[in-house]
Amino acid sequence: MGNGVVGNEALRVAMADRGETAESLAGKVGVDPKTAARWLADGRIPHPRTRIAVANLLGRKAAELWPEPFRRRDLPWFRAWAELEQDARSIRSYEPLLVPGLLQTEAYARSVLATGGLVSPAEVEEIVAARLARQRVLEREVPLQFVAVIDEIVLRRPVGHDPGVMAGQLAHLAELGEREHVQVRVIPAENPWHTGLAGPFVLARMPDGAEAAYLDNQLRGQVVTDSADLASLGARWESVTGEALPRRRSIELIREVATTWR
Secondary structure (H helix, E strand, O other), X not given: OOOOOOOOHHHHHHHHHHOOOHHHHHHHHOOOHHHHHHHHHOOOOOOHHHHHHHHHHHOOOHHHHOOHHHOOOOOHHHHHHHHHHHHOOEEEEEEOOOOOHHHOOHHHHHHHHHHHHOOOHHHHHHHHHHHHHXXXXXXXXXXXXXXXXXXXXXXXXXXXXXXXXXXXXXXXHHHHHOOOOEEEEEEOOOOOOOHHHHOOEEEEEOOOOOEEEEXXXXXXXEEEOOHHHHHHHHHHHHHHHHHOXXXXXXXXXXXXXXXXXX
């Protein structure tokens, strides 16, 4: 059941505070009123994208309304995005400083997480394992269509103490970039300041055409579903892709820089 009792009392209270009924809430998030009623009466847990939309409408966190999916130890605030990621048909990711998580090697991911000693070795291993598991979306029968835009500094800044970490990571990037469903495009270091340098972001499109985005900071990430925010990020995506080298030239650059790490 939703919260250990019949129905979902936390959702009921949140709806009452905002003056929402099952019918009005259903209309705003695009589901059948009977479905919304089941969230209340039976404690049903909606799709992750719907959970996020409902939480945003009610001014609550999704984990407050449906705690069960967030009870894993590995970064509970990231769980909602990880679920969306698994359902997505396509993902577009911009990263100015790091290789995107779905494209990281095990050694690179471990080195990033261990930097500074801020995360315990046990937690590092848990997160690395979860990150590698997420990458299976690139191997599924109908694979995720993934486009990554990164800045050239990502290829040249050392991660970890062993140059082999970067050599392996860049070889992996180039190999992935050769796949039909994966593109890795690089913005040259000589390019001037561009809009993407304000921060990383990820855009996901679901099978039904709906979109969501993910923003990250020093403390935690945020899933974005507001249409105006998605439109703004979509415009930023068009801007950063305009700065990037074409696909083939990007792979050539990745392979060139990889030789400097041997």
